[in-house]
Amino acid sequence: MAHPLHHAQSSVRKWGGAVEDYLAIHAWFDESKKIVADFRHRALRHHAEGVFLAEQVFGVTITTSAGREIPVRWIGEQHVTEDLGFIPSAADWLRRIDPSSWMNRSRRLSRALAKQRIEESSVARSGDSASGMVPSFQITQDQLRLAETSKGLGKSLRLN
Numbered sequence: 413m414a415h416p417l418h419h420a421q422s423s424v425r426k427w428g429g430a431v432e433d434y435l436a437i438h439a440w441f442d443e444s445k446k447i448v449a450d451f452r453h454r455a456l457r458h459h460a461e462g463v464f465l466a467e468q469v470f471g472v473t474i475t476t477s478a479g480r481e482i483p484v485r486w487i488g489e490q491h492v493t494e495d496l497g498f499i500p501s502a503a504d505w506l507r508r509i510d511p512s513s514w515m516n517r518s519r520r521l522s523r524a525l526a527k528q529r530i531e532e533s534s535v536a537r538s539g540d541s542a543s544g545m546v547p548s549f550q551i552t553q554d555q556l557r558l559a560e561t562s563k564g565l566g567k568s569l570r571l572n
Contacts, residue, residue, distance in 0.1 A: 416442050419491050426490065429476025434487060437470055441491045455505040458495055462502070463488035 416438035423434035441462065444453040457465065466488040473481045492499050509515075 414494060419494060422494060423487055423490060427476065427482050427486075428480055429478045429482075433474060433476040437466060437474070437484060437487050438491055440466060440469065441488065454495060458492045459500050459502045459505055463492060463499065 416435055417431065419438035419441075420431040420434040423429075423438070424431055441457050442453070444456040447453060447456070456462070463485055467484045470484045472485075473483050474487070475481050489499060
């Protein structure tokens, strides 16, 4: 796996200037190695969308120490091509993920929002707004049963 320094040296050979002119961009592409230190880190930025993101992060162009203006997109394309041999899309990477069950697990947002509305209305009803007192957080028997039923249902459906 190439180091950002080697990519920067390659950029110098291609467009001139100094290694320092390019190092930050190449280091940004490889920064995801701190998450996973093998080829899989490339799935996060080594694609066409990553090249365009680099342009947003570093600007449309850089000016080298030799005074030459170089598009950041060219530098990103060079980095990705040197590592992969071509520039894939993010979709190319994502299509190859082998899904696990935890990746598709979610909670029913509508159920959670309904429970929140019940709790908020209970708090509003239990407060004494005329006296300026802070509302108490009392839970009625019905709300407690609803919460317990929802929790049990979620476990049986593996939603939690």
